[in-house]
Amino acid sequence: MSDIASSKRVIPDRLGSKTSRLLASWEVLLFGVAVLIFVFNSFASPYFLNAWNLSDATFNFTEKAMIAFAMALLVIAGEIDLSVAAIIALASTAMGAAAQAGIGTPGLVAIGIGTGLVCGAFNGLLVAGLRLPSIVVTIGTMSLFRGISYIVLGDQAYGKYPASFAYFGQGYVAWVFSFEFALFILLAMVFGILLHATNFGRQVYVIGNNEFAARFSGIPVERVKFILFLLTGVMAGVASVCLTSRLGSTRPSIAQGWELEVVTMVVLGGVSILGGAGTIAGVVIAAFVMGLVTFGLGLLNVPGIVMSIFVGLLLIITIAIPIIARRIKEMS
Amino acid sequence: MNRLLKNREILLTVIIAVMIAGFSTRAQGFAAPGNLANIFNDTSILIILALGQMTVILTKSIDLSVAANLAFTGMAVAMTNAAYPDLPLALLIVMAIGIGAFLGAINGYLVWALRIPPIVVTLGTLTIYRGMAFVLSGGGWVNAHQMGPTFLNVPRMPVLGLPILSWIAILIVLGAWFVLTRLPFGRAAYASGGNPTAAIYAGIDIGWTKFLAFVVSGALAGLSGYLWVSRYAVAYVDIAAGFELDTVAACVIGGISIAGGIGSVGGAVLGALFLGVIKNALPVIGISPFAQMAISGIVIVLAVVFNARAERKAGRIILRDRGAKEVSA
Numbered sequence: 138m139s140d141i142a143s144s145k146r147v148i149p150d151r152l153g154s155k156t157s158r159l160l161a162s163w164e165v166l167l168f169g170v171a172v173l174i175f176v177f178n179s180f181a182s183p184y185f186l187n188a189w190n191l192s193d194a195t196f197n198f199t200e201k202a203m204i205a206f207a208m209a210l211l212v213i214a215g216e217i218d219l220s221v222a223a224i225i226a227l228a229s230t231a232m233g234a235a236a237q238a239g240i241g242t243p244g245l246v247a248i249g250i251g252t253g254l255v256c257g258a259f260n261g262l263l264v265a266g267l268r269l270p271s272i273v274v275t276i277g278t279m280s281l282f283r284g285i286s287y288i289v290l291g292d293q294a295y296g297k298y299p300a301s302f303a304y305f306g307q308g309y310v311a312w313v314f315s316f317e318f319a320l321f322i323l324l325a326m327v328f329g330i331l332l333h334a335t336n337f338g339r340q341v342y343v344i345g346n347n348e349f350a351a352r353f354s355g356i357p358v359e360r361v362k363f364i365l366f367l368l369t370g371v372m373a374g375v376a377s378v379c380l381t382s383r384l385g386s387t388r389p390s391i392a393q394g395w396e397l398e399v400v401t402m403v404v405l406g407g408v409s410i411l412g413g414a415g416t417i418a419g420v421v422i423a424a425f426v427m428g429l430v431t432f433g434l435g436l437l438n439v440p441g442i443v444m445s446i447f448v449g450l451l452l453i454i455t456i457a458i459p460i461i462a463r464r465i466k467e468m469s
Numbered sequence: 470m471n472r473l474l475k476n477r478e479i480l481l482t483v484i485i486a487v488m489i490a491g492f493s494t495r496a497q498g499f500a501a502p503g504n505l506a507n508i509f510n511d512t513s514i515l516i517i518l519a520l521g522q523m524t525v526i527l528t529k530s531i532d533l534s535v536a537a538n539l540a541f542t543g544m545a546v547a548m549t550n551a552a553y554p555d556l557p558l559a560l561l562i563v564m565a566i567g568i569g570a571f572l573g574a575i576n577g578y579l580v581w582a583l584r585i586p587p588i589v590v591t592l593g594t595l596t597i598y599r600g601m602a603f604v605l606s607g608g609g610w611v612n613a614h615q616m617g618p619t620f621l622n623v624p625r626m627p628v629l630g631l632p633i634l635s636w637i638a639i640l641i642v643l644g645a646w647f648v649l650t651r652l653p654f655g656r657a658a659y660a661s662g663g664n665p666t667a668a669i670y671a672g673i674d675i676g677w678t679k680f681l682a683f684v685v686s687g688a689l690a691g692l693s694g695y696l697w698v699s700r701y702a703v704a705y706v707d708i709a710a711g712f713e714l715d716t717v718a719a720c721v722i723g724g725i726s727i728a729g730g731i732g733s734v735g736g737a738v739l740g741a742l743f744l745g746v747i748k749n750a751l752p753v754i755g756i757s758p759f760a761q762m763a764i765s766g767i768v769i770v771l772a773v774v775f776n777a778r779a780e781r782k783a784g785r786i787i788l789r790d791r792g793a794k795e796v797s798a
Contacts, residue, residue, distance in 0.1 A: 280714055280718075280765050281770065283762060292759075410588075443600055443604060453593040453594070456589055457585060460585065
């Protein structure tokens, strides 16, 4: 995201407590918003406070959130991947084709995740290997990956999946807790540990804060970025397995526009689009906020495209608020 | 650097000529002047939008909301025409440009005053504007029989052998060339993208320049809204969905650096024509139109690789710094 670097660069002497306090307050604020929406929804619709309805509501965000975890790391490192939704489509198409050929469920999962891995590697090679700007590269690969789906499928659809394949998107681990929700929690913990408790996570922050300094500190910037693109591709593959299993069919237009929602989720979670700051906890709460908003609006019979106005506004407003707040603070 | 850019344009012209020659061996009459004029006319809207996109990209920004802007403005103009058939066309066109410029100004203001990264702003407004098109129309369509004959026919009217739509594109190409190479705004756009720090020291207001670039892009998107609706004789929420990527693709193919500051009007036009020729050739040579998306994708990726190589020759810092882009001398 080289176009973002402004002519003025501020490098803090140390990552002071001020930053962490600001971040903490952002997550607390977001959590408050989630609670507010929850309370509002339960008053607005009598169908909201029902364990099964709420369980259904989690499907609104679990798949997107899986990608958002990996995307958060990528954005913190100062890159972006707009091809994730197209990777879902390509992975789903690959699984569909394999299912028609009679491949069983384990094979399908491997193919789905493998497709994501290959796509992620391709993005990573272009961005980290050839040092190209990730925005344009992934706009190109977004068109390429979904384009391949269109070549394979045209206006057709795949629909014949084995019965056991339905578990990933429709199965329940216990009571109302779906497999997807359990996977979402598990992945949240994995990515939380990866970002906040490993060397790799620190390197991601350093690269995002000052790539120049990261290089001089001996951090293998290109390798880290490549791994992040791989991870994002794999997570898009995992999301594709879940989504395809849930829908039970594949069209080339599957998950259209999800890249925007994933980026919105990441940014809403307090991850700086300029890189260098953000937490997985924030992304988790943002996932709940977005899920609750869309579910609540859905219960109120708001059409999907109008919901997207709210998502767009949410994106801009959540980024604008801290900027305006900082501006006011600077003035006083 | 200047010579390199000239090479890019010559190179693209040669590639397009070779492509046309190749296609005409497969399909008789592909290279006939009449067909080439058709392709140009078919690509006119893309050319207009690509020039707006180029202005924005020059300032180190990107405008992903152009297609949504087009859809909203097209819907607004079509509905106005359907509701008040007596309004003169000139007024409707002014209205289209005005609405488009206003939507562009919203983008520009958020980028300028709040310094929100352009990609985030326009990703957000992309969904908002298209959602507004839905709210405006209630999901309905405006069909050909609801539009007035003047509204539909003016862009198709032939003048000196070319439809007015083509002439509008030609005028805008000339206008863009004049504005970007002969007016202070053009210099400011190149400077604020090429080297923001130097631009500030030279007394250029980068934020204001970006704002103006977004207004220009929005105004051209608005005009395209009318042209699109009139050309295809229908307005609905999803018109030109995903077209913003084609405009970026045209710019990237045309050698406009996504890092800002580098590129020419000729390049953007040739980039758009390159995509236009491919789009028109696919059905003629019997390739499924579904392949077009993948082909655009490959072309974008190749163009980015190619651009990066061309730019790197200008002398790149070994340890890349995101802030310090090389000065293209």
